[in-house]
Amino acid sequence: MKLIGIRLPGETAVHVARRLDASHAQIIDELNAFWADPFAATRRSATGKQIDLSTVTVVPPVLPGAKVFCIGLNYHAHVAEGSYKNDDLPEYPTLFSRWTSTLVVDGTPIPVPANEEGIDWECEIAAFVGKPIVDADADSARASVFGYAAFNDVTSRWAQKVTSQWILGKNGDNSGPLGDLVTVDEAGDLRDGLRVQTRVNGVIAQDGNTRDMIYELGEVLAHISQTITLRPGDLIATGTPEGVGYARTPKWLLHPGDQVEVEIERIGKVSNPIVGNEFRHAAVKA
Secondary structure, three states: OEEEEEEOOOOOOOEEEEEOOOOEEEEEEEHHHHHHOHHHHHHOOOOOOEEEHHHOEEEOOOOOOOOEEEEEOOEHHHHHHOOOOOOOOOOOOEEEEEOHHHEEOOOOOEEOOOOOOOEEOOEEEEEEEOOOEOOOOHHHHHHOEEEEEEEEOOEOHHHHHOOOOOOHHHOOOOOEEEOOEEEHHHHOOHHHOOEEEEEEOOEEEEEEEHHHEOOOHHHHHHHHHOOOOEOOOOEEEOOOOOOOOOOOOOOOOEOOOOEEEEEEOOOEEEEEEEEOOHHHHHHHHO
């Protein structure tokens, strides 16, 4: 099942809807009610109103208060291409966070900040938690995953690298495009090996496979749950394979006019145009 968030005309509330095709969806429930028990919500008979998507605003089906974790350096080949290639792999994953306000949908413009020479792509799989996870083992944590989405962890490299903390470089405006949420029964298990790709203006920039992951999703969720209780609607981005732009010689970064697309086998894709920094100022005035 493919799920999206929608906002009806004149309303502030977000609803979760099942995508029927490229142009239509069927409402399942209001966002908060849906994430109270997403497994049960998707098992109920589809009786909601059918919607023409051209008449609504499509938004990420993400709770405003959701926790968004990201795993850094989670593919062997990506570690080998970057500035950490001479370091020993740590026993535990590097984790950082995103704000939900950075998450956007397919087609949303992504601006290049004024102090960046360009921005970088990172194709990833975002996993959505569907059941509470606290002090869990890897198997039970993995069984609590509700679904996945294609995710582009678009990064402002100067802001990321100027200090040892990554938060600034990972939270640029509109820098977290998410594709449709695909339930786990359709997407399968990341351990099976899923192809993950980035294309820039139609040219393949990244082409990896989840078999190259260093830290397995269930183990990472279990690790987090020893300190922080994960709840339905929380997300974790599972890291990117080799092929990022800043590690190339010469660098290959995204500039206004480019189109960047992330595609994940069995999960889907998300595609976004890159625009100039003036977009940020226009958005503030709107």
